[in-house]
Amino acid sequence: MPDVQALVNDFVLKIKRRKIEGSQATAKHTAELLRQVVSQQRITYTNQAASLIDAVKAVGEQLIEANPVELAIGNIVRRVLHMIREENVSSAMSAVEELALGSDDDEAEHDNRMGLSAAAVAAAARSTLRAPSLQTLLEDIPDSATAPHPPSSGGDSEGKSKSAAESSSRNKKLKHDVIEAINELIQEIDTCHELISAQAVEHIHQNEVILTLGHSRTVKEFLFAANEKKRSFRVFVAEGAPRYQGHVLAKELVGKGLQTTVITDSAVFAMISRVNMVIVGAHAIMANGGVIAPVGINMVALAAQRHAVPFVVLAGSHKVIIIWLTFLMHSTNTDT
Known part of the structure; x- marks a missing residue:
């Protein structure tokens, strides 16, 4: 699989040589590149969404610098960042709902789920209550509000193993959901x-x-x-x-x-x-x-x-x- 930086350099070179012209073509290629970035990004255990956000921001800055006049590039980067935050908040809300329905007998699972940050829950609640609009579609939610805190280190080894397995599952689901959202964005660009x-x-x-x-x-x-x-x-x-x-x-x-x-x-x-x-x-x-x-x-x-x-x-x-x-x-x- 090609290295991400090699793909970025190739895309930047094509932009500078005008091999990719037009807002639609540029937007589609940008979305496809960011999909590769998300797919190949290794997510850390403690901060799943933040690692994706940092990677997309770093690539986005290079692309925007290559062609500042083409505003579609920055627009697609912001859309993908919003998708990551939105999927992370959705995951946090799902975990909170599971926590509310879960049994108090499983203490290890209970302690693990309590690790979700209050800021993420509050951001999810605000996002849920607001009606869809251009502002809510493209606005930036602060990174600190979307990044969940690491789960508690307490508990026995069995609880830790279960916590690690659940965290790994959430990480994979986050990447999968973000990639699916980017695929929908590419489809939207194709059929505009x-x-x-x-x-x-x-x-x-x-x-x-x-x-x-x-x-x-x-x-x-x-x-x-x-x-x-x-x-x-x-x-x-x-x-x-x-x-x-x-x-x-x-x-x-x-x-x-x-x-x-x-x-x-x-x-x-x-x-x-x-x-x-x-x-x-x-x-x-x-x-x-x-x-x-x-x-x-x-x-x-x-x-x-x-x-x-x-x-x-x-x-x-x-x-x-x-x-x-x-x-x-x-x-x-x-x-x-």
Whole structure:
């Protein structure tokens, strides 16, 4: 089995040489690499979750440093860290439930289960009571609250052997559960375009006029899905200078039989009054609703706002990050 550091170095080299491009491909490769890290990590007896967290953090820092611009890498690292904490808290809650139902006759087992930290139980209770949301999905629970304390060293040799066996079983279950969660994340990344495209018929209606800018695979698949449902609509594609990726998208749309017209970026404001909806892709969606998108999207958004045209941004969950994007605008008055 390849060494973890060798896999990390190979992945970093591919990122720097642009052999892996695009948010979806980068996110998937990052998740697969972190799955390898978790699989090969040797968990210590005293602090199961913390050893996994430290290993994932160390690898994540190297990946983020290799390509700070690709925000999907940091997002996937945070998602995996959350999975580890969540599975550890779930394991702690299960042990507490077993403790409540267990018999008082087995003193060794009772003492072993009492080793669970109160902080882990409190964190689990808070996590259970809160409704699922973007914040609870991506927020970081402190490491100290998730790491259980080592069990009591008291008891006879039989109790110690049983305690060690149960601890080893919990360690294996923790790794297994985390790996399963990462597999689900990879599956989610793989199917993000299909899941988004499935909602196309709910947003695009008959004889509507759609405006988009540049080239986005998510937008392309979204429009294809609406066309396959026999929806007749027209698409205006702003060319997206300076790379002019709009020409690439327009050619692909025409190939599927969609009515497509390429317009210059400067013509967006003149055409927006004829448009029913603006649909664009994005590099990342921030926690406060801000969007990092290709050049020209801000102009399109302002035009849509001016004419009260619905503005739809399509992006997979791997592009949703917890960073808050704020723009500070300074104005100065200078006397001349």
